[in-house]
Amino acid sequence: MNSKSDKPRLQEPPASTYLSPPGQLPLLSWYRPTYAEKDRHLAPQNGKEVEVVFRDLVPYIPSTTYGTFGLYRYPAKFIPQVVAYVIEHYGLRGQTILDPFAGCGTSGLTARLFGLNYELWDLNPLLGILHEIAIMKPIHLDIDEVVNEMINSSQEWFPEWQNLDYWFPAALLPFLGKLWGYYHHLETNEKKKLLTVPLLKLTRNFSYNDAQRQKLSRSPKAIQRVENLLLSNWREQALTMLKSEIRSVITKQVEYQNLMLDQGELRAKIRAGVDTLQAAYEIGESGDAEWDFLITSPPYLQAQEYIRASKIDLFWMGYTESSIRALSKKELPYHEVEAVPIHSPTFEVYRSMLTEPKILQVYERYFYSVLGALTVLSEHVREYLFLFVGPASLRSVAIPIDRIFAEHFEALGWHHEVTFVDKIVARVLFRSQKNPATGLDDMRMKTEHLVVLRRDHCKEG
Numbered sequence: 010m011n012s013k014s015d016k017p018r019l020q021e022p023p024a025s026t027y028l029s030p031p032g033q034l035p036l037l038s039w040y041r042p043t044y045a046e047k048d049r050h051l052a053p054q055n056g057k058e059v060e061v062v063f064r065d066l067v068p069y070i071p072s073t074t075y076g077t078f079g080l081y082r083y084p085a086k087f088i089p090q091v092v093a094y095v096i097e098h099y100g101l102r103g104q105t106i107l108d109p110f111a112g113c114g115t116s117g118l119t120a121r122l123f124g125l126n127y128e129l130w131d132l133n134p135l136l137g138i139l140h141e142i143a144i145m146k147p148i149h150l151d152i153d154e155v156v157n158e159m160i161n162s163s164q165e166w167f168p169e170w171q172n173l174d175y176w177f178p179a180a181l182l183p184f185l186g187k188l189w190g191y192y193h194h195l196e197t198n199e200k201k202k203l204l205t206v207p208l209l210k211l212t213r214n215f216s217y218n219d220a221q222r223q224k225l226s227r228s229p230k231a232i233q234r235v236e237n238l239l240l241s242n243w244r245e246q247a248l249t250m251l252k253s254e255i256r257s258v259i260t261k262q263v264e265y266q267n268l269m270l271d272q273g274e275l276r277a278k279i280r281a282g283v284d285t286l287q288a289a290y291e292i293g294e295s296g297d298a299e300w301d302f303l304i305t306s307p308p309y310l311q312a313q314e315y316i317r318a319s320k321i322d323l324f325w326m327g328y329t330e331s332s333i334r335a336l337s338k339k340e341l342p343y344h345e346v347e348a349v350p351i352h353s354p355t356f357e358v359y360r361s362m363l364t365e366p367k368i369l370q371v372y373e374r375y376f377y378s379v380l381g382a383l384t385v386l387s388e389h390v391r392e393y394l395f396l397f398v399g400p401a402s403l404r405s406v407a408i409p410i411d412r413i414f415a416e417h418f419e420a421l422g423w424h425h426e427v428t429f430v431d432k433i434v435a436r437v438l439f440r441s442q443k444n445p446a447t448g449l450d451d452m453r454m455k456t457e458h459l460v461v462l463r464r465d466h467c468k469e470g
């Protein structure tokens with residue numbers, strides 16, 4: 010691949026842009042190191058494991074939730090530092106990346122900072138709106154005036170959700186209905202986008218959902234919290250929260266925009282609400298897509314249930330019970346899939362250790378669906394695959410997913426350059442000590458692994 014040399018490299022911005030506009034946060038982009046073409050690819054480690062702490066390697070993104078990276082609490086999301094590290098060391102401005110399990114879109118937001126084109130796919134329809142809000146240029150808004158309009162709105166709107174009363178106290182519903190009535194009667198514009206996350210957060214805060222748990226679930230503690238809220242001046246608290254959340258989104262948008270190296274043109278394609286398995290096979294047949302690299306953090310081996318975790322939000326955004334149910338059915342790795350060849354001795358070894366039919370089924374479905382989709386997509390990737398996975402366990406058997414992925418792609422002609430091993434500090438998964446699916450001690454996610462695979466014909470710089 011020698012066509013890269015004429016592409017612009019990441020460069021420091023001119024000195025004048027180091028200064029922040031008055032009243033704004035400091036521009037951080039000048040911290041960004043530049044890489045000469047010859048340094049672009051890290052020295053290959055021939056499949057060795059290399060310990061890293063990604064968040065320390067990318068100092069110009071000050072925290073994992075900085076800017077709009079922290080817009081929404083999406084389960085098991087990437088820390089932006091992982092994607093930034095990859096792009097810095099392996100990417101070039103103008104290249105195109107694909108994340109086929111993009112969640113709330115972290116990889117795209119990071120690619121945008123560096124001027125890379127990107128394509129994001131996810132089953133969760135929230136990806137579409139969250140991405141739009143995250144990249145939006147901040148607008149001026151009289152927050153007091155808007156909140157006033159909201160509470161004086163004559164519109165009402167409620168989700169099509171049979172269980173609404175189970176999740177919200179009756180006393181609060183008219184209030185929420187009014188706020189959402191205002192929202193849903195607004196034409197789609199920047200103001201409406203800006204109100205989305207604050208309204209979702211407020212609504213969750215007034216529900217019986219237990220925020221400590223990833224999945225939608227009611228708990229006595231959560232019920233008690235809401236009952237206590239109702240005894241206080243909840244209306245005033247709600248409005249204060251709404252205003253502060255709107256302000257917070259604007260601040261995050263400013264922070265994100267200030268991280269941007271430049272505001273040049275790039276292409277971004279978002280496919281929200283799409284089943285990646287199906288979409289991959291469709292592309293496989295039509296053969297018309299090409300990406301420079303693929304970076305993704307696929308769904309987890311154990312029950313994560315992203316759609317279920319987003320249910321409250323999806324309902325209030327206007328999705329119906331039947332559409333949410335249809336999405337849930339497509340979530341990996343739960344639905345039935347055809348067996349595909351998995352070219353990994355380690356896959357076979359672990360398969361033979363799992364004797365319980367149900368567990369074996371989870372194991373097989375996971376690899377058939379996730380590796381099935383990634384294999385088809387990899388045929389359209391020119392340079393690199395970056396697969397971010399954690400060691401997971403089934404019935405206390407730790408499954409080395411990263412090794413299985415690496416062996417599989419090596420057998421298909423990819424070169425396994427290195428696996429970066431990152432210790433997790435803040436990545437939010439289940440907080441419980443027991444795995445809720447099995448009742449056993451939760452052995453999950455002590456470290457996370459970034460498997461780097463290079464297409465064989467693509468030489469190091």
Ligand SMILES: C[S@@+](CC[C@H](N)C(=O)[O-])C[C@H]1O[C@@H](n2cnc3c(N)ncnc32)[C@H](O)[C@@H]1O
Nearest residue numbers: 086087110111112113115132284285315340341
């Ligand atoms: C580990 S999360 C990705 C998080 C992402 N890296 C981020 O930063 O937000 C895995 C994603 O796979 C998605 N997923 C599960 N089944 C899917 C399917 N059949 N098609 C597309 N996406 C799917 C989930 O909705 C979830 O967002």
